[in-house]
Amino acid sequence: MLTSKLLKDAAREWGVDLIGIGSVDRWDSAPVENDPRTIMPNAKSVICIGFRIHRGSHRGIEEGTYFSSYTMTGFADLNNIIAPNAQRRVASFVEDYGFEAATVMYHANRFGGGKYNTGRAALNADGTEKPRPDILFNFRIGAALCGVGQIGLNRLLLTPEFGPSQRVYFVITDAPLEPDPIVESPICDGCLECVRKCPAKALSAKEPDDVDVTGVVNIRRCSLDTGKCSIGHYGGISPFAPEEVLAYSKNIVDGSATTCADGSPRPTDDEIVSYLRENVQYTKSAYDFTYGPAVVCAACIRSCLAHLDKTGRLEKKRV
Ligand code: SF4
Ligand code: SF4
Incomplete structure (x- = not known):
């Protein structure tokens, strides 16, 4: 059986x-x-x-x-x-x-x-x-x-x-x-290290995005600006980004959901991804033999892991 x-x-x-x-x-x-x-x-x-x-x-x-x-x-x-x-x-x-x-x-x-x-x-x-x-x-x-x-x-x-x-x-x-x-x-103890360490300012604790799975579990989550996360995800603020890409990315990261920091309209999420896939060699290469997303950021993973380790919230220390 x-x-x-x-x-x-x-x-x-x-x-x-x-x-x-x-x-x-x-x-x-x-x-x-x-x-x-x-x-x-x-x-x-x-x-x-x-x-x-x-x-x-x-x-x-x-x-x-x-x-x-x-x-x-x-x-x-x-x-x-x-x-x-x-x-x-x-x-x-x-x-x-x-x-x-x-x-x-x-x-x-x-x-x-x-x-x-x-x-x-x-x-x-x-x-x-x-x-x-x-x-x-x-x-x-x-x-x-x-x-x-x-x-x-x-x-x-x-x-x-x-x-x-x-x-x-x-x-x-x-x-x-x-x-x-x-x-x-x-x-999760709500320390917000993940929000502070996100280099693209993509996570927001001020605008929660909670999910209630009726009768099973209540999930509390920060909201995510997917366009800004793509900037981190696809290498736009990584060491592999040329100066002009860093400037492009910063203009979006420092802007709002609709407007860049210089007042111009923000590109769509698809436009951001296409631009970075074309202009960041690391992302382009990763796509050539596997696929590129999440290649160079994940500070939301790393900062959280460090915090959980430091505060003894994992079953086994991982550092
Ligand atoms: S992948 Fe990077 S940009 Fe996206 S939420 Fe995590 S830390 Fe922020
Ligand atoms: S870093 Fe981890 S433990 Fe701290 S608020 Fe974010 S998800 Fe929760």
């Missing part, structure tokens, strides 16, 4: 650092396009597996001397190699017991030219439209619903084991597995 313990013991053998299981009713209040049952209508459980991002892969960025390790081993390799291998083994294990297992990848729903929900809608039996493909559920909230961790004010998944430093992936199944409890003890 397939049990949660059997699956978890096997997954640990395959190199999975974190594993948690949520019963699918925890998504009852989710919008239909974020509900795992929109993918598998008879789903009963969602399995979340996670892999640590090594503490050392942030080190060179903190020193300002070496950025590739996080880009490759903490991001691309996890998404492209490590996670798909383990995720496949989890899915095979579940299907060998006679259940069905649908893998939900980091790359899911990105095949439509980098935009979400671009396909033609399928129809329900009554003729109404289903959500347009590809749909996806929120990974960070999904991990919280699987009992793997909590969402911090920095909007990241925080786990007792690794703080903000991991990536997660999912398998949806009709197997009725025993769910894990929601992590109740607070990990």
Whole structure:
């Protein structure tokens, strides 16, 4: 008989650092396009597996001397190699017991030219439209619903084991597995180091963006200016940015959501990303052999990790 313990013991053998299981009713209040049952209508459980991002892969960025390790081993390799291998083994294990297992990848729903929900809608039996493909559920909230961790004010998944430093992936199944409890003890203490250290001024505690998952968990989050975050994310204020790119980025970072610091209208998020992809060699190169996002910033991860370590809020010291 397939049990949660059997699956978890096997997954640990395959190199999975974190594993948690949520019963699918925890998504009852989710919008239909974020509900795992929109993918598998008879789903009963969602399995979340996670892999640590090594503490050392942030080190060179903190020193300002070496950025590739996080880009490759903490991001691309996890998404492209490590996670798909383990995720496949989890899915095979579940299907060998006679259940069905649908893998939900980091790359899911990105095949439509980098935009979400671009396909033609399928129809329900009554003729109404289903959500347009590809749909996806929120990974960070999904991990919280699987009992793997909590969402911090920095909007990241925080786990007792690794703080903000991991990536997660999912398998949806009709197997009725025993769910894990929601992590109740607070990990984020509201220190706001993440807000202070964000070099793009993208996080705002003054404008909260909370999520209430009815009957399951209340999530408190800062709001995120996605355009400003793209400046950090795509290298616009990194050591790899030429002077004119730094000036372009500063004009946006010091401006508002609609206006640059010099009074000109702010470029759209797409325009910001295209400009940086074209003009920051590091970002361009990363795209050439993997993909570029999150290559050179992640101060919201690093500052939080340092704070949680310093204040002893993780199960194990990670510095
Ligand atoms: S990735 Fe960088 S720019 Fe975006 S919120 Fe985190 S620290 Fe700020
Ligand atoms: S840096 Fe502080 S406020 Fe921000 S998520 Fe971490 S613990 Fe919470």
